[in-house]
Amino acid sequence: MNxxxxxxxxxxxxxDACRKAAQEAYENAGVSGLCEEGxxxxxxxxxxSLDLEAVIDAMQDDPQK
Structure with missing residues (x-):
């Protein structure tokens, strides 16, 4: 791989990690009753607050990514 x-x-x-984190937080906030802005x-x-080191570590653990 170059x-x-x-x-x-x-x-x-x-x-992908950003999309997943944002989507989960948005959905969880909705379940908690927050308004659209919240x-x-x-x-x-x-x-x-996304842990970028975890993203890098996950890539190293899975060479397919």
């Missing part, structure tokens, strides 16, 4: 492909895989892994605030907070 450097460009490695970079693409990392970018895709980060994008749900978005929770989603943004999830993006800000």
């Amino acid at each position: 450097q460009r492909e490695s970079q693409r895989r990392l970018a895709e892994a980060v994008r 749900r978005w605030e929770c989603a943004v907070s999830a993006l800000r």
